[in-house]
Each structure stands twice: as C-alpha cells, then as structure tokens.
Amino acid sequence: xxxxxxxxxxxxxxxxxxxxxxxxIDLLSxxxxxxxxxxxxxxxxxxxxxVIPDIALAVDAITQAFKxxxxxxxxxxxxxxxxxxxxxxxxxxxxxxxxxxxVGIIAGGNDAMFRAKEGAEDNPALGEQDLIAHNLTSxxxxxxIAASGRTPYVIGALEYANQLGATTVALSCNPAxxxxxxxxxxxxxxxxxxxxxGSTRLKSGTAQKLVLNMLTxxxxxxxxxxxxxLMVDVKATNAKLVAxxxxxxxxATDCNKQQAQVTLKETxxxxxxxxxxxxxxxxxQQAHQQLHQQxxxxxxxxxxxxxxxx
Numbered sequence: 001x002x003x004x005x006x007x008x009x010x011x012x013x014x015x016x017x018x019x020x021x022x023x024x025i026d027l028l029s030x031x032x033x034x035x036x037x038x039x040x041x042x043x044x045x046x047x048x049x050x051v052i053p054d055i056a057l058a059v060d061a062i063t064q065a066f067k068x069x070x071x072x073x074x075x076x077x078x079x080x081x082x083x084x085x086x087x088x089x090x091x092x093x094x095x096x097x098x099x100x101x102x103v104g105i106i107a108g109g110n111d112a113m114f115r116a117k118e119g120a121e122d123n124p125a126l127g128e129q130d131l132i133a134h135n136l137t138s139x140x141x142x143x144x145i146a147a148s149g150r151t152p153y154v155i156g157a158l159e160y161a162n163q164l165g166a167t168t169v170a171l172s173c174n175p176a177x178x179x180x181x182x183x184x185x186x187x188x189x190x191x192x193x194x195x196x197x198g199s200t201r202l203k204s205g206t207a208q209k210l211v212l213n214m215l216t217x218x219x220x221x222x223x224x225x226x227x228x229x230l231m232v233d234v235k236a237t238n239a240k241l242v243a244x245x246x247x248x249x250x251x252a253t254d255c256n257k258q259q260a261q262v263t264l265k266e267t268x269x270x271x272x273x274x275x276x277x278x279x280x281x282x283x284x285q286q287a288h289q290q291l292h293q294q295x296x297x298x299x300x301x302x303x304x305x306x307x308x309x310x
Contacts, residue, residue: 015147015173015200019193037202040195044206047189048214054187055214058169061185062141062215063222065167070139072102072216075130075157077121079201080145080171080208081106082113087212093241095220096233102216105130107153124156131157138165143215145208146170147200149177149188158182171211173204187211224297227252227275232298236269245271253278272298280305 022036048055062072074084085104091097106112107127108120120126131142142161144154149172158179161168170183173191180186189211191203220226225233230252236245249260252275263274267284276287279302287301294300 014175014190014192015194015204016198017193018197019195022195025195037195040192040203041206044189044191044203044210047191048207048210051187051189051211054185055211055218057185058141058143058187058215059218059222061167061169062219065139065141066101066219066223068139070137070141071100072219073105073131073134073136073140073142074103074145074212075105075127075142075154076145077107077112077151077153078116079205080147080151080154081108083205083208083212084143084145085113087209087216091216091220093235093237094231095216095225096235097220103134105134107151121151121153124152124159127153127155127157128160131160136161136164136166141167141169143169143171143212144179144183145172145212146177146179147173147204147208149174149179151179154179155182171208173200173207224295224300227272227298227302232272232275234271236264236271242269245269249274249278272296276301276305 019040021040025033025036028036065072074088075081076084085106088102088104091102092099112120136142142157144158146154149170155178158168158170159182162182168183169185169187170177170179171187172179173189175188175190177188180188189207191207194200194202194204196202230248232248234241234245234248236242245264246257246260248271249255249264250257255278259278260274263277264271267273272291273284273287276282276291276298277284280287282290282305290301290305291298294304
C-alpha cells in the first residue's frame with residue numbers, strides 16, 4: 001500500500017480520530033490527565049456490552065471446536081498479538097488445559113513480545129506461514145486481532161484459514177473493518193478515538209483484553225471447567241496454586257482445611273475429583289467414573305449422584 005493510500009485508510013478509522021475530550025491533555029496536571037484517561041476508559045465496557053451477541057457466537061464456535069478436538073489460535077501484531085499470547089498463556093494454569101489447546105501467535109515471533117517488530121505486520125504471507133507452521137486444520141478456530149481491522153498480517157492469516165475451512169473470528173475496534181468482512185464472525189467494540197490519538201494500546205487494547213477474557217473463560221465454563229463460580233480445573237503447580245486449590249475445595253464443600261488437604265493429596269491435587277469425593281462420599285475410583293459419565297461436569301456429577309441416592 002502506498003503512503004497516500006495508507007494515510008487515506010487511517011483517516012477513515014474511528015480509532016485513529018482525534019478525541020475532542022482530550023485536546024488539552026498536554027496542559028493538564030498528572031491527576032487531571034489520569035482523570036481524563038479514566039473517563040475514556042469507562043466507555044470501554046459499554047462498547048463491549050453492545051457486541052455480546054457476536055462474542056457469544058464466537059464462544060459457541062470455540063466450545064464446539066474444543067469438543068471435536070480442535071484448537072483456538074489467536075493471531076495479531078504488536079499490542080494485539082501480545083494480548084492474544086497473554087490470554088493463551090494463562091489458560092493452562094487456570095483451566096488445566098494442554099498448552100496447545102489455546103495458542104497465541106504474534107507477528108515477528110516470540111522476540112516481538114518484548115521488542116516491537118512493527119514491520120512484521122505488513123506481510124500478509126507471514127500470517128499464512130505462521131498458521132501453516134502451527135499445523136492449522138479445519139477443526140480449529142482462528143481469532144484475528146487488530147485494533148485497526150486492516151493489519152495485512154492478520155488479513156493474510158484469516159484468508160488462509162477460510163481457505164482451509166477453519167472457523168474465523170475478527171476482533172477489531174473499527175466497524176466494517178477489512179478483517180470483519182473477511183471473517184465468519186466479527187466482534188467490533190467501537191470505543192471511539194483514543195485519549196492519545198492513535199495509541200490503540202489504550203481503550204482499544206482494553207476492549208480487546210476484555211473480549212479475549214470472555215472468549216476463553218466462557219468457553220471453558222461451557223466445557224465444565226467450573227463448579228458454580230470456582231476454578232475446579234486449576235493446576236496446583238506452585239505454592240500459591242496449592243493454597244488456592246485447598247481454598248477452592250473448602251469453599252465448594254464447607255469442609256475444613258485438614259480434610260481438603262488430605263483429599264487433595266489422595267487425588268494428586270485433582271480439585272474436581274476431591275470436591276466430588278467430599279460432597280458424595282464416593283471413593284476415588286467411583287468419583288472418577290462418575291465424572292467420566294458426566295463428561296467432566298462436576299455439578300452434573302453431583303446432581304446425578306444426589307438423584308441416585310433419593
């Protein structure tokens with residue numbers, strides 16, 4: 001794209017406009033700057049709320065893909081790519097998932113997480129190559145993330161994913177963006193111009209983070225990785241998470257710390273299994289079978305056992 005064409009494209013983007021509420025921001029005190037930014041940030045959840053139906057479509061598609069052995073792949077450049085990698089990296093400890101179940105890909109590779117490689121975003125072929133390198137299949141879901149909605153790297157990836165038959169989702173902060181027109185599902189929270197013109201790591205980045213939180217958390221809940229609102233598939237891989245696992249068992253069953261710790265040790269710190277054993281009186285093998293019959297849904301397993309006892 002020529003410089004003139006790029007200038008024209010940027011001028012059409014909501015996220016690149018000048019915010020009339022912050023034209024005097026360079027004259028303000030620190031507290032006043034922060035208050036003005038906070039006022040703008042308060043608009044973000046309202047923008048996300050308006051696109052919840054689109055987010056729900058994506059959650060349903062992701063959940064279905066997981067049930068069929070597919071993966072969720074996030075892909076973006078710069079801030080957008082980093083947010084995708086962040087959300088993907090938090091799934092294994094939070095939900096006990098395989099590291100390959102949710103994958104974050106950033107233009108320019110792992111080094112771009114720590115040092116900007118903005119030029120990498122201009123190559124659509126690189127987006128395709130990165131998906132090929134991750135062995136994309138038609139069972140997978142690809143979420144292309146770009147605040148502008150016009151990043152060539154993301155466009156190339158989504159077009160390749162469509163050709164392969166994968167489910168494609170676009171996450172941008174500009175309505176009717178290029179990637180929204182390419183993807184099967186478009187999520188476009190419009191947060192308006194940034195407090196600092198063009199700095200889309202601000203409101204746009206916050207909106208993207210909120211949506212990514214929703215995509216993985218809701219999908220994992222739909223897979224049975226929560227009991228009530230407790231993270232029962234958490235992996236106790238460090239001292240903090242061991243304490244959290246103990247606390248979760250205590251919260252779910254109203255048992256004391258000693259019982260929680262003894263049961264967790266018996267189950268090799270399987271929180272879900274420990275809760276079911278305490279709530280139902282089943283032994284480890286029986287509880288494991290009960291969970292298996294309910295596809296890992298703890299609440300369903302508890303209800304089923306309760307009904308059997310009546």
